[in-house]
Amino acid sequence: MNLLRIRGVILQSLFYLRHSLEDLIDTFFWPSIDVIIWGFITTYFIQLKGPVAGIVAFLLGGLILWNIVWRAQQDISMALLKNIWGKNIINLFSTPLTPWEFITATMILGFFKIILTISLVAAIAFVLYSFNLFSLGLYLLPFFVSLIAFAWAAGIFITGLIIRYGMRIQAFAWSLIILFHPISAVFYPVSVLPPFLQKIALLLPTAHIFEGMREVLGTGTLSSEHLIWAFALNVIYLIFSAWFFTFMFEKAREKGKIAKVEI
Amino acid sequence: MDNISFEIEKGEILGLLGPNGAGKTTTIMMLLGLIKPTRGTVKVFGLDFCSNREKILNKINFSSAYTSLQGRLTVSENLYTFSYFYGISHPAQKIKTLLEDFELVDLKNQITGNLSSGELTRLNLCKALINDPQLLFLDEPTSSLDPDIAQKVRELLFKIRQERNISILYTSHNMEEVTQMCDKVIFLDNGKIVASDTPLNLTKMIRDCLLTLTFDTPLKKVKELCLSKNLNFQIPQPNVLEITTQEKEIGQLLTQLAQEGVNIADIIIKKPDLEDVFLKITRQKYESIKN
Numbered sequence: 001m002n003l004l005r006i007r008g009v010i011l012q013s014l015f016y017l018r019h020s021l022e023d024l025i026d027t028f029f030w031p032s033i034d035v036i037i038w039g040f041i042t043t044y045f046i047q048l049k050g051p052v053a054g055i056v057a058f059l060l061g062g063l064i065l066w067n068i069v070w071r072a073q074q075d076i077s078m079a080l081l082k083n084i085w086g087k088n089i090i091n092l093f094s095t096p097l098t099p100w101e102f103i104t105a106t107m108i109l110g111f112f113k114i115i116l117t118i119s120l121v122a123a124i125a126f127v128l129y130s131f132n133l134f135s136l137g138l139y140l141l142p143f144f145v146s147l148i149a150f151a152w153a154a155g156i157f158i159t160g161l162i163i164r165y166g167m168r169i170q171a172f173a174w175s176l177i178i179l180f181h182p183i184s185a186v187f188y189p190v191s192v193l194p195p196f197l198q199k200i201a202l203l204l205p206t207a208h209i210f211e212g213m214r215e216v217l218g219t220g221t222l223s224s225e226h227l228i229w230a231f232a233l234n235v236i237y238l239i240f241s242a243w244f245f246t247f248m249f250e251k252a253r254e255k256g257k258i259a260k261v262e263i
Numbered sequence: 264m265d266n267i268s269f270e271i272e273k274g275e276i277l278g279l280l281g282p283n284g285a286g287k288t289t290t291i292m293m294l295l296g297l298i299k300p301t302r303g304t305v306k307v308f309g310l311d312f313c314s315n316r317e318k319i320l321n322k323i324n325f326s327s328a329y330t331s332l333q334g335r336l337t338v339s340e341n342l343y344t345f346s347y348f349y350g351i352s353h354p355a356q357k358i359k360t361l362l363e364d365f366e367l368v369d370l371k372n373q374i375t376g377n378l379s380s381g382e383l384t385r386l387n388l389c390k391a392l393i394n395d396p397q398l399l400f401l402d403e404p405t406s407s408l409d410p411d412i413a414q415k416v417r418e419l420l421f422k423i424r425q426e427r428n429i430s431i432l433y434t435s436h437n438m439e440e441v442t443q444m445c446d447k448v449i450f451l452d453n454g455k456i457v458a459s460d461t462p463l464n465l466t467k468m469i470r471d472c473l474l475t476l477t478f479d480t481p482l483k484k485v486k487e488l489c490l491s492k493n494l495n496f497q498i499p500q501p502n503v504l505e506i507t508t509q510e511k512e513i514g515q516l517l518t519q520l521a522q523e524g525v526n527i528a529d530i531i532i533k534k535p536d537l538e539d540v541f542l543k544i545t546r547q548k549y550e551s552i553k554n
Binding site: 002004005007008009011012015016019020082083086087088090091092093094095096097098250253254256258259 | 288289292295296297298299301316317320321324325327329330331332333334335336337340343344345346347348349350374390
């Protein structure tokens with residue numbers, strides 16, 4: 001790993017961000033709008049005066065934490081896509097830059113972008129709906145680490161697919177992670193899922209984190225079981241995605257796909 | 264690619280020619296490590312590519328008409344990015360010099376996506392020289408340019424070669440350009456080297472010249488004369504005769520025609536060029552497929 005080259009990729013992404021309105025919209029606008037809309041919906045639920053105790057915290061907490069997964073995954077996959085769209089991929093990988101230096105740079109930049117995004121949406125949720133994300137206390141830290149680890153694993157996996165199969169599967173960069181949304185129990189407990197989906201859900205670190213989040217918001221404590229499961233699963237997914245990406249990159253080199261990744 | 268090996272001397276421009284699909288771009292991509300050979304090894308500077316990737320890529324660079332730099336970034340932002348990839352110690356000074364050399368100073372804050380083809384080619388060349396490479400791969404660098412800009416780029420490349428003594432591997436479909444630019448040429452076909460020599464020696468593979476004569480003698484007489492002398496000829500227009508013959512026989516042939524009363528008004532001799540060599544090679548391939 002060469003730090004200067006990692007800095008080069010980060011610099012390229014920052015330059016891109018400076019000239020790209022859609023990047024700024026993706027980073028700040030959509031998450032803010034999400035929080036505002038869901039905030040109004042929960043306010044409406046409260047006005048119905050039903051058994052909706054704690055619904056603001058559950059929904060907004062879930063929404064803000066899901067944004068970590070969604071944005072962090074997209075940051076990794078989109079960094080590659082932007083270079084493919086710019087016909088820059090051959091130039092990029094014909095330098096001494098290695099694929100893992102590229103991925104590492106996108107992870108570092110993504111981390112800081114997520115901090116900014118989450119800070120913004122947390123501030124909006126606090127000002128408009130009096131929801132304090134930091135009411136999760138110190139648990140917020142392992143939740144954040146765990147969610148970002150899963151997002152990176154997914155992002156690395158999807159990037160491997162794109163480098164191997166090219167632009168025809170580019171939509172995976174912004175859609176594949178959504179497949180995990182319904183079974184991650186973001187807005188509802190795992191118990192509401194059909195039994196077979198519950199088993200699948202518990203194989204995802206996200207489901208454990210969101211179950212944990214509801215436990216903390218509801219009771220103020222957290223059984224360590226969810227955190228242990230989430231971390232253990234993340235280790236497995238990260239190792240698998242790292243192997244998968246390396247395997248796919250080598251396959252793409254064998255098949256000459258990097259030179260034709262725009263197709 | 265099938266077991267190819269070639270050498271480029273320091274400061275030499277080596278042309279890589281061949282029909283579409285011959286393996287020109289694949290060769291360059293393999294030398295850049297972007298395509299992995301199914302068998303065998305790739306060696307550059309005598310070093311195995313797999314175990315010396317970083318060392319090799321630090322000493323080479325690449326420019327192609329078919330790739331671009333990040334269109335959203337400005338000219339200097341793109342160059343800054345690449346200076347980090349190559350670990351350039353004083354990027355600002357290096358970029359300033361390159362922009363001056365390639366007359367891009369006024370465009371340094373221009374968005375790359377807004378550049379014209381000629382400007383983009385010059386920017387690609389700036390990128391290709393940012394690490395002072397010892398070996399430069401140029402994949403059809405002038406293919407999307409108008410003749411005037413293409414000529415300017417060729418002059419620029421000559422200047423670069425002279426000033427920096429860089430070895431260049433050059434692919435192009437423009438045979439005239441290759442003849443003008445390259446010290447040596449390799450013809451590739453089906454992944455194999457089928458010919459390798461200087462452009463002059465390669466054209467000597469084809470002995471026949473095309474002799475075009477404009478005459479004001481009755482057509483019938485000229486035709487009978489050509490048949491009687493068993494010439495390989497065509498009459499594309501009523502007063503134009505095209506004869507395919509060896510260069511050394513042209514003088515004698517013209518004398519004979521004059522002695523037989525053919526009144527020759529104009530003579531054009533087209534010696535074989537690389538395009539003829541190219542056509543010969545591709546036709547041989549076509550014939551072999553047909554048979």
